[in-house]
Amino acid sequence: MSEEGAYMVFCMELYRREKNLTGKQVAELFTHYNVYDYIRKYFGAFHTMSEKLVFGDIDAYIARQGA
Numbered sequence: 882m883s884e885e886g887a888y889m890v891f892c893m894e895l896y897r898r899e900k901n902l903t904g905k906q907v908a909e910l911f912t913h914y915n916v917y918d919y920i921r922k923y924f925g926a927f928h929t930m931s932e933k934l935v936f937g938d939i940d941a942y943i944a945r946q947g948a
Contacts, residue, residue: 885924892920892927892935899936914946 882890897907911917919942920927927935 885921888924888928889917889920892916892939895932895936896939899940910943910948914943914948916943 893904893907893911896902896911897904900907902910916939920939927938930938
């Protein structure tokens with residue numbers, strides 16, 4: 882698995898844990914709101930951030946998309 886792919890899994894697991902969701906729910910949410918593309922686009926910045934900041938940024942992104 883690539884570094885980017887492993888980080889994507891990390892972000893999904895982080896979001897799942899913080900929101901108390903299932904893996905399937907997170908995958909559907911990330912797909913619906915194009916979170917995978919967002920993380921890929923900003924991968925260089927994301928992987929330098931703390932878990933708290935990563936979660937907050939992803940959660941805010943989803944909210945901006947209309948969730």
